[in-house]
Amino acid sequence: GRSFIYYTDVDSSQWVEEIPAEPIKFLNSGSTITRTFTDKLKDVTSVKDYGAKGDGSTDDATAINNALVAATGKTLYFPAGTYIIGAELLPKTATTIVGDGIESTIIKASNSLATNITLINIVHGQDAITIRDLRVHGNKENRDSGSGGSNNIMIMSNRNILKRVSTIEAENAGILFGSESDASEENTVSTCIIENNGGVGLSQRNCHGTIITNNRFSNNGAENLTVDASNRTICTNNRFFKHRGGIGNIGWDDSVDSKICDNFIDNEGNTNAP
Numbered sequence: 001g002r003s004f005i006y007y008t009d010v011d012s013s014q015w016v017e018e019i020p021a022e023p024i025k026f027l028n029s030g031s032t033i034t035r036t037f038t039d040k041l042k043d044v045t046s047v048k049d050y051g052a053k054g055d056g057s058t059d060d061a062t063a064i065n066n067a068l069v070a071a072t073g074k075t076l077y078f079p080a081g082t083y084i085i086g087a088e089l090l091p092k093t094a095t096t097i098v099g100d101g102i103e104s105t106i107i108k109a110s111n112s113l114a115t116n117i118t119l120i121n122i123v124h125g126q127d128a129i130t131i132r133d134l135r136v137h138g139n140k141e142n143r144d145s146g147s148g149g150s151n152n153i154m155i156m157s158n159r160n161i162l163k164r165v166s167t168i169e170a171e172n173a174g175i176l177f178g179s180e181s182d183a184s185e186e187n188t189v190s191t192c193i194i195e196n197n198g199g200v201g202l203s204q205r206n207c208h209g210t211i212i213t214n215n216r217f218s219n220n221g222a223e224n225l226t227v228d229a230s231n232r233t234i235c236t237n238n239r240f241f242k243h244r245g246g247i248g249n250i251g252w253d254d255s256v257d258s259k260i261c262d263n264f265i266d267n268e269g270n271t272n273a274p
Contacts, residue, residue, distance in 0.1 A: 046067075116150050168193075233259070
């Protein structure tokens with residue numbers, strides 16, 4: 001189209017016609033294909049595009065859930081900041097959620113979030129979601145409404161990946177996979193920090209084909225890791241330090257065709273939790 005600049009201090013006979021310039025083009029190194037910057041910027045959606053503040057005080061849950069819907073099947077970026085959450089977040093199938101690192105991007109429960117509400121809930125039917133490079137903070141010291149303990153991350157679907165995620169201060173489990181009614185298959189937890197949660201660090205039940213590798217578990221309120229009624233689990237090269245309750249550092253029951261090897265386990269003098 002054509003546009004005009006109108007100056008209020010002159011009459012209409014002196015309107016100036018402005019011919020718009022060509023759109024700015026983007027050319028990646030080594031490529032001969034150009035794209036407009038508008039098209040390029042659509043590759044990654046930021047939660048801030050939908051109004052999230054990340055300022056440590058604003059409740060960003062609605063803005064983030066709107067962004068999760070818009071970014072379905074794409075990458076959703078959380079710039080550095082602390083995102084306060086007053087309602088559960090519901091990621092969608094095939095979405096990659098990425099932050100600026102566990103010390104920089106923090107998703108934190110608000111003081112008013114009921115203690116029975118999960119922060120990040122990947123429900124049955126929402127598969128192939130990746131979460132990486134951020135921290136999930138349950139804020140258990142300040143949440144005092146609702147009955148029952150919630151989880152920081154709950155996954156009831158298949159082929160999801162958690163990588164370089166820190167999950168701390170959950171009311172209940174730092175990460176929970178599966179349930180008696182919802183099997184969860186082919187999930188991966190890698191290079192994560194799972195510590196200082198009120199319940200089990202990572203709990204899985206009725207899961208198949210989970211890979212748990214190169215993670216750090218420490219100071220969780222029950223067992224650091226619980227694997228129940230789950231087949232084909234691979235648990236290798238993790239570090240397990242002292243926990244604060246439960247029967248053992250690792251609980252492993254009714255699971256077949258599984259492997260646990262090459263892990264470092266240090267109960268730090270706790271003779272009641274072999």
